[in-house]
Amino acid sequence: MKRWVRILGLSFPFLTFGGILIAIYLNPWFSLTENALSDMGSIKNPIGYVFNSLLVLLGFLGFVFGVEMLKEKRITVLFPLGMVSLLLVGIFPEEYEPHSFFALAFYVLLFADIFICGLKRVRKKKSALIWLLGSPTVFMVMVYLTRVFEGLAIPELVGALFINARIVYLTLEVEQ
Numbered sequence: 009m010k011r012w013v014r015i016l017g018l019s020f021p022f023l024t025f026g027g028i029l030i031a032i033y034l035n036p037w038f039s040l041t042e043n044a045l046s047d048m049g050s051i052k053n054p055i056g057y058v059f060n061s062l063l064v065l066l067g068f069l070g071f072v073f074g075v076e077m078l079k080e081k082r083i084t085v086l087f088p089l090g091m092v093s094l095l096l097v098g099i100f101p102e103e104y105e106p107h108s109f110f111a112l113a114f115y116v117l118l119f120a121d122i123f124i125c126g127l128k129r130v131r132k133k134k135s136a137l138i139w140l141l142g143s144p145t146v147f148m149v150m151v152y153l154t155r156v157f158e159g160l161a162i163p164e165l166v167g168a169l170f171i172n173a174r175i176v177y178l179t180l181e182v183e184q
Contacts, residue, residue: 010076017175017178020176027066041161043160045161047159049101060098064098071091073175082125090121091118097111118167119146119147122142123144147167149166
């Protein structure tokens with residue numbers, strides 16, 4: 009694996025959650041239980057561009073990482089497509105119709121990729137069972153949490169944590 013790809017994979021969670029923390033800090037009105045993360049990128053928010061820029065950056069970097077992992081045959085084409093969806097979530101704030109489609113597509117595509125890759129590798133590598141079972145389990149937990157909280161931020165963060173764990177795993181797995 010190229011050194012820059014390894015650095016990108018290992019730094020992705022720091023970029024993701026560091027960026028989200030900065031956006032939350034800049035938006036003191038934001039509530040984890042009452043808002044969606046995308047509320048910080050609303051066109052009604054004078055600094056919405058901060059959060060949207062983060063999504064565009066993460067989507068682009070995730071796409072680049074995905075293409076490199078595709079070359080290594082560690083993922084399916086769904087991963088980079090999911091990252092393009094994330095980029096498009098940042099381009100279309102929540103007030104625009106494609107926003108919800110791309111937000112859902114991001115999670116569905118990434119979780120499908122994780123599930124398929126787990127299924128392909130479970131016979132050769134028992135650790136793949138974590139991803140095979142984790143993907144539908146975490147997705148169902150996210151759906152359940154949408155009924156527990158008024159906002160979507162907590163379910164979104166649960167999904168982001170799982171996806172970022174997968175990115176780090178892919179980076180470390182290729183290194184072995």
